[in-house]
Amino acid sequence: MGNKKLMTQEDHPVSALVFPQQPPPIPAPFTFHRFFVDLPEYQGPCDLLLWLMRREFIEPSQVSARQIAESFRPKGSRRTEQAEDLFAIACLAHLKSCLLLAEESDEEAEPETGEEESEAVARQALRRRGFQNLAFRQAAGFLQERLRVWADALARPADAEDGTGEKELVLPQEPAALLVHALKGLLAKITEPQVSVPRRRWTVPFRIRTLTQILRFSADEPYTFDRLCADCQSRQEIIITFLALLELIRRGRVFAWQESPFDPIYLIWRNQ
Amino acid sequence: MDGEGVESLSGRATEITEEVSQGSYEELKRGLECVLFVAPRPLTVKELSDILQVSEKKAEGLVIRLAQEYRERSGLLIVEVAGGWRMVTAPEYAPYVRRVFPAPKARLSRSALEVLAIITYHQPISRPEIEALRGVDSEGAIQSLLEYGLIRVVGHRSGAGRARLFGTTTKFLEVFGLRSINDLPPLSEWQERAADILSQRLKEEGGDAQQETVSPSGPFDGQKN
CATH class of the missing domain: 1.10.10.580 (Structural maintenance of chromosome 1. Chain E)
Structure with missing residues (x-):
């Protein structure tokens, strides 16, 4: 069951840690005083923070994992609570590492074995992902600029009735709906032949x-x-x-x- | 607005319309203007040739020449988008047009644009693959792109789960003013830029930029589709 929570920016325990020194411009969702979130599981503010980061309401680069880790360390009185805190902090570190590239170079690194080798592989994968991400952000910027320019080039609305226009086929997702769609297409194509059947006259x-x-x-x-x-x-x-x-x-x-x-x-x- | 320059259009037009006599050209040109004015979607050269009752070569020549004339003297433009030709208002006069026709400007979030860029360069692609590239949940962005009609389900991945495969639509080409997907810069261009940015960052942080060369190898290394 999802836990609906009504949060405000002020009473949020994590908000003080997210922007510890200089608060950056407030992202759009926080311009409201009340912000509804629907968490699949809520066991503490770290869950909320991770949820917000995964949905890009908060930039991972603006979150200090170290300060959050330090703030949670003394609070966990039981082992299970400590484990949950550790897990949340590990998730946070993973999210951050997706965006931040590792500083070591593979070429100059010493030959690695076992765990070090797997770490190196993971680091390389993260680096590649970060690189691809950056490349796609550049492409997204290009698309944004094109969208801005072309939004000003107005044309006759495409939904106007033209009688001859070929509408693009948008496939429904369910197999049954696909079949019905195909059936409708076939029925629309077929013209019934004119057949006259002599009617029986029973008395x-x-x-x-x-x-x-x-x-x-x-x-x-x-x-x-x-x-x-x-x-x-x-x-x-x-x-x-x-x-x-x-x-x-x-x-x-x-x-x-x-x-x-x-x-x-x-x-x-x-x-x- | 980018696109073909006046000179290149002129070159294409003279190449193709040599055979069209002046009188016939004037009549066909006016007919073509009317057709493009009323058409609610881009019309292909084949459709124009059918409508004007001339060969496709002549139709193409006519529309290119007309586009060139409009570019020089009119507030309207004839542009080649989504594999066809259509008449649009010149973007520089948009403030006037919007006083009469206050159409809302299309807005896409940053994440939606990133997802759209990934789909554009890797189509057909499934949601898990998009999320593997981005490292974050992309369902919301995909849903809004589907609602805008910029992407569509083009099939299903074979195997467990039969993940939906997404591709861009004709509307995407129209909205972004592209003749085809091939009009986009190749992915390698963005990768080069990304490499430059990373090198610059590392220099600023005092690292050795030469050490940190990142190769885009992997399952999504990218040649543009």
Whole structure:
């Protein structure tokens, strides 16, 4: 369950540690006096700090991990609390290390073995990520500049009805929705051929004759009402069959029988 | 606004429109102006050739020549975006236009732009891959880019989880005024800049810049798609 907390910047215990010396410009979310956060788990202010950092409300480079670590050290009275504090501080250090490059050079480093080697690999990976991040920030800056310029070049709105415009296909994400989307596309393409089917014209006397023939020659194997209507193609034909059957029962030619409620209704021809 | 210079447009136009006589050109030009004025989306050369009933070569020549004329004398521009041609107002006159048509300016957060840059250069790419590159949660940024219509789901990664793969849309090209993705500078250019910035930082911190050369090798080393 998520813990909803209503925080203000002033009463936040971490806020004093985040900007210890010179407070930088306040990021946009903190310009409000009240700021809602939805933490999956809240065990202390470090959780909130990590949450804010992961969502980029706080720049990791502006957070002093050392001061936070020092402030938590005496507070943990039990081992579990101390472990939680350590874990939070480790997460904080990891986040910071993602942005800050290691200072050692691989080329000049001494040959490393075991843990040192894995550390070197991790350091290299962090360095690469930091480098890629920086490259993409440059690309993002370029896009921002292009967006700024092109936002001033106004064109006829793209959502205007043009009748001939090809709308870009945006695929839904669920497989079932994909299928429905594909089905709709196919149905839209297909034009039904004009087919004319001559309609059968059943009458009650006609149906009495056909039912008589059917039931008479199936005396050994009783018919159910459902089976009798199996060849009906419309509601009207079922009604006609029903009326014909009632007439045959009235005349005493057919006997209807049901073993128990909701069981099939059997129709038996009565030879007189 | 960047794009092709007047000289290069002129060169392309004379190459292609040599065969169009003056009288026919005037009529076609006016027709083309009307078509571009009413079109709510960029029109490809093929569409223009169908509309004007001329060959694609002639249609391209006409639209380039018209674009050149507009660039020289009009507050409107004919620009090539998203694989087609469309008429837009010149950005320098935007203050006047916005008094009549106060359309809100598109705003994207820094993180959304970073995610968009990653998708642009690595498409198709999944969310875990984007997050591996950035090191932070990117769901919010991806969601807003999807809502803006700048990216779309182009498929699913095979394997466990079938992660969604994202790519840019035609709207992305229109919004950023690009003819195609190839109009963007190659990723290597940004990597060079990043290397320069890192070297500069290290120099300022007193380190040896020569030692800290970073190679962009790895799963996302980047050649532009």
